[in-house]
Amino acid sequence: MKTLVTINNINKIYQQGQVNTHALQDVSLQIQEGEFIAISGPSGCGKSTLLSILGLLDTASDGQYVLADIDTKTLNVDQRSQVRNKHIGYVFQSFNLIDSLTVFENVALPLEHRGASKKDIKSAVEKQLAAVNMTGRLDHTPSQLSGGQQQRVAIARALVGEPDLLLVDEPTGNLDSQNGDAVMQLLLELNRQGTTIVMVTHDERYSRMAKRQIRLFDGKVLVEQQEAVA
Numbered sequence: 210m211k212t213l214v215t216i217n218n219i220n221k222i223y224q225q226g227q228v229n230t231h232a233l234q235d236v237s238l239q240i241q242e243g244e245f246i247a248i249s250g251p252s253g254c255g256k257s258t259l260l261s262i263l264g265l266l267d268t269a270s271d272g273q274y275v276l277a278d279i280d281t282k283t284l285n286v287d288q289r290s291q292v293r294n295k296h297i298g299y300v301f302q303s304f305n306l307i308d309s310l311t312v313f314e315n316v317a318l319p320l321e322h323r324g325a326s327k328k329d330i331k332s333a334v335e336k337q338l339a340a341v342n343m344t345g346r347l348d349h350t351p352s353q354l355s356g357g358q359q360q361r362v363a364i365a366r367a368l369v370g371e372p373d374l375l376l377v378d379e380p381t382g383n384l385d386s387q388n389g390d391a392v393m394q395l396l397l398e399l400n401r402q403g404t405t406i407v408m409v410t411h412d413e414r415y416s417r418m419a420k421r422q423i424r425l426f427d428g429k430v431l432v433e434q435q436e437a438v439a
């Protein structure tokens with residue numbers, strides 16, 4: 210299996226006035242293609258910080274992050290957003306869909322940023338919405354959808370550019386248990402089809418479904434468990 214992510218001794222220190230918060234302390238991690246990793250741990254332990262660094266939404270204070278053989282330290286701002294657009298899909302707890310756009314337009318956004326043709330956008334968006342079982346809602350706006358449906362559209366948007374890595378932050382956090390279960394089943398199915406997933410979750414039930422579980426505590430990796438390969 211190919212290594213997709215290597216992080217070595219990542220530290221993240223937030224500075225706010227006189228106060229320094231050491232949110233991540235010497236975290237090292239390798240992610241292979243095809244893995245499904247759940248990151249859990251108590252509130253404030255650094256889960257979202259780690260995910261934002263993996264997603265190139267934030268930078269580490271020090272340490273190394275290599276994504277798809279690219280040393281991210283060498284990237285300027287434009288290159289970072291290009292690498293993010295090409296290699297990463299990000300799903301937020303609060304969906305982050307744009308309500309003035311339709312479902313189709315929301316999912317099309319990453320491809321429009323890449324300058325893809327209208328024809329390619331149409332076929333990729335329709336394929337992705339079918340994969341999350343949201344065909345038939347193309348012209349709705351997000352506010353006309355249930356929370357579970359909005360999260361499925363957000364997953365379609367994250368996957369439409371065929372990223373190498375899907376990062377999901379508390380994907381079920383704003384959903385009732387039925388919709389949460391459905392989103393989790395969708396993520397498991399996407400992983401079975403080959404998508405590499407890193408998911409932050411508070412929910413033990415969901416973290417146990419991942420093949421590999423990482424527990425953070427006070428910004429450090431506390432325990433790591435991996436499902437035995439039969």
Ligand SMILES: Nc1ncnc2c1ncn2[C@@H]1O[C@H](COP(=O)(O)OP(=O)(O)OP(=O)(O)O)[C@@H](O)[C@H]1O
Binds near residue numbers: 224253
């Ligand atoms: N922008 C910021 N500025 C200052 N401190 C921050 C910032 N973001 C996070 N922190 C601090 O860094 C630590 C880790 O925060 P983080 O959001 O990564 O935790 P978390 O495990 O995702 O928490 P939760 O489960 O509550 O979402 C916390 O102490 C938090 O207060």
